[in-house]
């Protein structure tokens with residue numbers, strides 16, 4: 533049985549080791565915190581009470597698991613929070629965003645599904661820690677479990693929660709994913725990140741195309757283009773459609789405008805490089821993909837989440853906001869009799885925007 537001070541120094545060494553392994557595995561930063569979410573749990577409750585999660589029922593289910601990590605995994609003593617940068621290189625988001633006949637797909641989903649990439653790496657990291665100090669439990673999470681990821685990342689020292697609700701780092705902006713390992717091992721703790729470097733800036737709040745921030749640090753998901761194009765299953769509210777422009781899967785505006793993203797880092801991962809020219813395609817071209825093409829070209833990508841009908845719905849909105857050119861109108865006409873009522877309704881709306889009556 534090791535003496536207490538031996539144990540402490542072994543754990544301190546382990547912290548350095550974890551840091552080194554995580555760098556080797558492509559993580560931009562890690563931090564270790566206790567399994568607590570503090571005042572963030574109250575913010576979550578206020579947000580849910582106001583109904584700002586819309587149809588994302590999974591945000592309200594799961595009792596207090598999201599509030600208390602040890603309710604999700606009993607026996608959790610530490611949460612290792614990690615960051616992985618994802619911007620592809622080279623990249624020119626502004627050029628695609630400004631071209632109304634092109635489809636803007638948010639940067640995080642141009643390549644392979646990040647859940648798969650991060651989970652695999654976290655499993656390797658957990659294995660390495662287990663080999664160094666066996667006898668403890670490890671569970672890895674990325675996004676899909678009831679975990680308050682940004683709150684834990686802030687408490688693990690990775691950065692602050694900006695007015696746009698993103699976890700921001702002075703060294704890396706906000707274009708990164710978060711993931712966690714919950715463990716029963718009593719690893720040494722990092723200090724929470726105490727700074728807030730938004731100051732008097734309000735660029736993200738002012739620029740959001742759908743005015744989705746009722747106040748700083750609070751996002752009404754029901755108005756957010758990311759929610760409308762990915763999470764919402766039914767019809768997109770008509771009053772919001774013209775405001776969506778050419779953003780057809782997710783939205784990056786409140787990050788692109790953030791001055792801290794001058795420091796964002798591009799990813800060396802091949803997995804995050806754009807596939808099938810998704811960073812630079814015409815709306816009409818993507819809209820004319822058959823279901824087979826959609827399934828083949830989105831294999832292993834998070835875009836699959838929206839389904840083929842959702843994909844057509846989103847692109848129809850983009851085409852409705854595009855200039856009235858022949859390729860735009862012809863593409864819409866080709867889908868006017870689509871078997872899905874959801875798709876037909878959005879196509880009809882788009883054609884009306886171009887003054888085309890069927």
Ligand code: B12
Pocket residue numbers: 571572573575576579588591638639640674675676677678679680681682683693696697698699700706707708709710711748749750751753756758759762763781782783784786
């Ligand atoms: C639901 C969800 C969404 C919803 C709702 C977003 C939201 N802001 O809540 C929708 C679909 C809109 C969405 C969009 C996006 N998402 Co999302 N999403 C999630 C998910 C699953 C849960 C987030 C959550 O708990 N929301 C509940 C609200 C209450 O929490 P919160 O916004 O984090 O707010 C915290 C603070 O703002 C704070 N707070 C609240 N009020 C106040 C007041 C003050 C004064 C202070 C100081 C703090 C404070 O308390 C809250 C709780 O910690 C997480 C994964 C996870 N399991 O955590 C990913 C996650 C947050 N999403 C992520 C990403 C990448 C995105 C998009 C960029 C994708 C895109 N390009 O379209 C956009 C960004 C939109 C935005 N500005 O947030 C990343 C964010 C990484 C980062 N650097 O922060 C995450 C962490 C996924 C991951 N594993 O990487 N998302």
Ligand code: SF4
Pocket residue numbers: 739740741742743744745751755756757758782783784785786787
């Ligand atoms: S992702 Fe887009 S729509 Fe959503 S809050 Fe940010 S700027 Fe607004």
Ligand code: SF4
Pocket residue numbers: 694695696697729730731733734735736737786789790791792
């Ligand atoms: S744009 Fe300004 S206010 Fe918004 S998160 Fe960035 S620094 Fe903060």
